[in-house]
């Protein structure tokens with residue numbers, strides 16, 4: 669997680685830092701983990717944060733981006749997008765929104781900076797989408813590890 673966290677710290681305002689740093693699970697707890705990946709998956713079971721990302725994605729993003737990151741006629745398939753998009757660009761678009769004005773239609777990605785239900789879980793959603801983009805997580809609700817105490821503390825302090 670070192671390199672990942674360091675890049676983040678260069679780019680984000682301090683308010684986001686606490687949530688983002690805590691969002692990355694520390695230690696491996698015996699899980700097979702690729703240091704470069706924001707998620708952990710073992711025998712088809714995902715870490716809590718990735719599961720949290722699945723839930724938040726389906727609460728906040730699904731309506732436009734389709735189930736399981738598969739896209740809709742209205743907004744792009746994020747399971748595809750995240751194959752190439754950088755973490756920094758992802759953060760920028762989710763925090764600030766984006767608007768492409770085409771010749772026939774206008775499509776708008778809303779800014780979520782004011783929405784705690786997204787901002788507190790922006791790394792969880794990223795982890796979920798990366799697992800989908802990497803093809804290591806199938807469609808639907810994943811099996812999950814129990815919610816760790818640190819995750820509960822993180823959520824409580826971020827949402828309050």
Ligand code: HEC
Nearest residue numbers: 728729732742743744749758761766767768775776777786
């Ligand atoms: C109201 C509909 C709507 C919601 C809700 C929404 N998006 Fe979007 N999003 C869009 C549209 C439309 C675009 C394409 C905008 C553009 O190209 O400028 C987009 C683009 C994006 C992109 C860039 C995709 C690409 O391929 O370039 C990312 C990343 C993204 N959204 C993430 C999210 C996440 C994460 C959430 C949930 C927290 C979310 N969006 C919720 C409509 C939405």
